[in-house]
Amino acid sequence: MTERYWLAVALVAGxxxxxxxxxxxxxxxxxxxxxxxxxxxxxxPAVLAALIAPEFLNFSSPDPAALAAGLTAVLxxxxxxxxxxxxxxxxxxxMLVNKLFL
Amino acid sequence: xxxxxxxxxxxxxxxxxxxxREAGLSLTQTxxxxxxxxxxxxxxxxxxxxxxxxxxxxxxxxxxxxxxxLIIYGASLSQELGPPRGPLEALIRSYMLTDESYVxxxxxxxxxxxxxxKLLYYLGAGLPTWLGWQSAGLxxxxxxxxxxxDWPMVMAAPLIFLALLxxxxxxxxxxxxxxxxxxxxxxxxxxxxxxxxPLNLGLLLAIAVGVGVALWLEQSRKKREDGx
Numbered sequence: 001m002t003e004r005y006w007l008a009v010a011l012v013a014g015x016x017x018x019x020x021x022x023x024x025x026x027x028x029x030x031x032x033x034x035x036x037x038x039x040x041x042x043x044x045p046a047v048l049a050a051l052i053a054p055e056f057l058n059f060s061s062p063d064p065a066a067l068a069a070g071l072t073a074v075l076x077x078x079x080x081x082x083x084x085x086x087x088x089x090x091x092x093x094x095m096l097v098n099k100l101f102l
Numbered sequence: 103x104x105x106x107x108x109x110x111x112x113x114x115x116x117x118x119x120x121x122x123r124e125a126g127l128s129l130t131q132t133x134x135x136x137x138x139x140x141x142x143x144x145x146x147x148x149x150x151x152x153x154x155x156x157x158x159x160x161x162x163x164x165x166x167x168x169x170x171x172l173i174i175y176g177a178s179l180s181q182e183l184g185p186p187r188g189p190l191e192a193l194i195r196s197y198m199l200t201d202e203s204y205v206x207x208x209x210x211x212x213x214x215x216x217x218x219x220k221l222l223y224y225l226g227a228g229l230p231t232w233l234g235w236q237s238a239g240l241x242x243x244x245x246x247x248x249x250x251x252d253w254p255m256v257m258a259a260p261l262i263f264l265a266l267l268x269x270x271x272x273x274x275x276x277x278x279x280x281x282x283x284x285x286x287x288x289x290x291x292x293x294x295x296x297x298x299x300p301l302n303l304g305l306l307l308a309i310a311v312g313v314g315v316a317l318w319l320e321q322s323r324k325k326r327e328d329g330x
Contacts, residue, residue, distance in 0.1 A: 013138035023176035046289035046312030053290030
């Protein structure tokens, strides 16, 4: 279990360092194809959305509290542009719905 | 200018430390990951997938996919900073590359009357971010046991990712924002549909769907623009 942990950390850390060094680490700038550059731009939103969507909206085990937390956080974040406030209020919405209705 | 960065990453660092403890990691493991990886969102994803017992490759690939954006940051920043003067500078400035250091430099360099040395300005953003992230992770781990057990810590990671996603979409160029939003929506829907695939494979599939849809939309926009 711990070997697996350290191997995973090493791979993520090593890969991340390569990404960081790719343009900042040397004199020569690598030439990446346009299509690759474009997809790099879309990967982070896709990753984050793929990670969270099933947590907030899950048809096999619906959770109204999670949905309320997500909606609250989205609305606060869009309206007031305060990320941490959005997280805290989302959290509170989750607890409230759980306490009041479930 | 450094203190807002230090304060900005601090709460997230606290939650990272607490979440790592909750996932059963040791203090050494938690702190080492911060020192070696030094990329907040990927560390959250790591802890989340580790706790969910995701397949090894899914965990590594998802974390790396999330960090691919650092290539873009590096490409943009290297235009400003120029070539490094030695391997040590190359290593330090690369290691310090984060969302925070990139964004505050990109904004700072464009301020009218910017006159300081760009590398120092960039490192001046990177160092407080680093200090804040490292210390907050440690403190979060140590005080993690004080968190009331009825607090739904399972929601911490999804809410943080959600806030990250929205701020990412908000920061996108207006021209590009609809396509980025479509990438997120397509990936989200695909992830919900593929949630029951074994080993969290649905995650990788959903990422591919999101990026594929975005590229396809972008191509068709280009064609439309060329046609006009």
